[in-house]
Amino acid sequence: MNEASKRAAMPTGTNAVLDRRNIYNSNSNLLDIVKPGDAVLDVGCGSGSITIGISALVGAGGQVTGIDTSQHLIELAKQHSAGQSNINFEVADINTYLPEKKFNVITSARVLQWVDNPAPVIAKMIQLLDKDGCLTILDYNHEKIQWEPGIPESMQVFYTAFLRWRADAGMDNQIADHLAAIFEQQGLKAITINDLSEKAVKGDPAFAGDLDIWAKVAETRGLQLVKDNYITEELRLAAIADYRRWIDTTASSMTLYLLAVTARV
Incomplete structure (x- = not known):
């Protein structure tokens, strides 16, 4: 296992972030892509919150498969989808995944940011497309x-260290802007780019929860940064407390730059 894979492993508690996501608030791009009857592969499905939304789009005549390298998250996904016949979850690595059939649509959300070899991973996905x-x-x-x-x-010191910790393992902190060139x-043909940047504004019902993602990152990934000597435990705890105080007092907005890049074989 390389350094990127080690650092990408989902720490306990990460599903608190994943479970807030669904196809409408976190991957609405799929609403215009997935059709009834499609066979869809969701790579890096996590706890399945978005994958379950995909299963509603393909309907009874379609089939959705979610794969993730985390046994814990796949177990949660299976619990969340219990009783649904058109969805299947598997512990698998896309690099070695060998399904019986190819897929009409392959999607992967917020996953390639965690790998050091996006081009070969994308090439493997293409091989699995019908x-x-x-x-x-x-x-x-x-x-x-x-x-x-x-x-x-x-929190700024923590965030800067977080990006350096990622980059030192070979992860691309700017992957969104590099996807089209890799495609x-x-x-790949007919490449389109949709800006799905996520903006949270004070007064929105989910404002505090959306901004709190970085406190949760400090609570979970932050432990890895401390272990790897990128920050001190004192800095980690201060970042969490100061940032949450900022959310409750002066914060007005946060925008996460997010792109959906789509193409066909």
Whole structure:
């Protein structure tokens, strides 16, 4: 297992972030792509919250498969989808995954940001697509995040260390802006780019929960940063407390730069 894979492993508690997502608030791009009867593969499905929404789009005549390398998250996904006959979850790595049939649509959301080899991973996804199949990838450019007003210094130090910790393992902090070029290099056609940046504004019902994602990152991934000597435990705890105080007092907005890049074989 390489360093990126080690650092990408989902720590306990990560599903608290994943479970807030659904196809409408976190991957609405799929609403215009997935059709009734489609066979769909969701790569890096996590706890299945978005995958379950995909199963509603394909209907009884379609089939959705969600794969993830985390046994814990797949178990949660199976619990969340109990009783649904058109959805299946498997513990699997896309790099070695060998399904019995190919897929009409392959989707992967917020996953390639965690790998150090996105081009070969995309190439493998293309191999699993049926004729005229569609590949759609949703991901961030973490260097274009915007907070208004600026976040506390402790959280800024944490966030800078978080990006360095990722980059040192070979992860691309700007992957969203590099996807189209990779698609073109892999020979995909009809490439489209949709800006699905996530903006949370004070007064929105989910405002505090949306902004709190970085406190949760500090609570979970932050432990890894401490272990790897990127930050101190004192800084981690200060970042969490100061950032949550900022949310409750002066925070007005946060924008996460997010692109959906879609193409066909």
